[in-house]
Amino acid sequence: MKPRAVTGVGGGSASQRAKGRGRLAVLVATRKGAWIFKGEAARRRWQITGPLMLGQVIHHMVLDPRDGKTLLAAAKTGHLGPTIFRSKDFGRTWSEATRPPAFSRAADGGKGRVVDHTFWLTPGHPSEPGVWYAGTSPQGLFRSEDGGSTWEPVSGLNDHPQFRAWMVDSQGGTPDGPALHSVIVDARDPAHLYVGMSSGGVHESVDRGRTWEPLVKGLEVVEGFDPANLGFHDPHCVRACPANPDRLFQQNHCGIYRLDRPSSEWVRVGRNMPKAVGDIGFPMVVHPRDPDTAWTFPMDGSGVWPRTSPGGRPAAYVTHNGGKNWKRLDGGLPRRQAWWTVKRQAMTMDTRQPVGLYIGTTGGELWASRDEGRRWNLVARHLPEIYAVEVAEAR
């Protein structure tokens, strides 16, 4: 079947999105390949395409919203080097980047860094067609200006001595490797960027990445450590609200936060979550039209950090007032003995009315909600561990 043209979240006219015309697709990246779930306008039936790139570890698969047909996938086989796969026909055929993200060669005698995998992909600003950003592990930021075929290091971040100290190296981070993620391009200004570094904090650039400033005031770190050392900061997922790009929400290793620019001080709105659930997790999702509404998917961060759904009872939580109150959303989800959770790129939304939500689980299940999280439906199971879920919407 010939795929229809689609756009990323935010594409198409506001009226089209609100009325929910046309098909949409859910892009699922997993530990063993990728799948595309194409849905009709009602979002009740899904046609599965895949596996794509079977056997490749796919950390992220994202549509270019500027042309509505180009997909980029951050790939690594378990045993070969990392690369970026590109499809110009919405997944029917794929080719490799001619120069994938790679660190600069070390000077003689120096110890150079090696990209283990690309972890995060972000399309550039609409005014800059062909521009993409990639975040890697070990941590680095890379930029492409030719639609993802060739990539250059963003030296202002990657090679800055202070940032390199905060980023730590592949031996100093978590066993899966420290990751640069949450690359955000301000919808009003292509030179205004945010990134998250796990670990290393949140940082902002207003000059396309040439210079960076930390943005960590108000963020907590693990008890007993010094928050003045940015190496102890661990943002898990940062999102800017489409309806108000000056508002950011963040799921952090140490809570849920909101930031309203021009302030540079985060507020821990996760304190308002139920104590029994806590405010630890990985994903963060913001409403496409209402900057007071955001969702998270808590996990158990107590004790040894089981990183399961708290109590084996998975649930999303939503706020409709910027984090003052949170409401549990578990309709249709397992009520007990469900120990999966949701990784940081594995929860997203569409822009329909009402908004659809999508989660991919560590247990290989894809769940969808047509009503902003009140009721969840199982779309697929028995997939490999899901690393990322993104939505592409029909024009």
Add this chain to the structure above:
Amino acid sequence: MKVLIPSPLRSYTGQTEVEAGGESLGALLADLDRRYPGIRFRIVDEQGAIRPHIRIFVNGEQEFDLERPLLSSDGVQIVQALSGG
């Protein structure tokens, strides 16, 4: 000389065994990359080290040094060292 290609890299070569040349192992990989663009980066990282799950043999002996001289009569085997599930 003949170079044995492991299955994960056959998407580049399309065949199990290919011809390539070079006076050293490093030069051989460079020649392979000219013939099959992109393949070298899957074998050697950006700092010039053989990737952790790649093993290279010359005439059946494992070789770690890309400076290792080669003769046109040598046979090179590249294999993938699998781990995990």
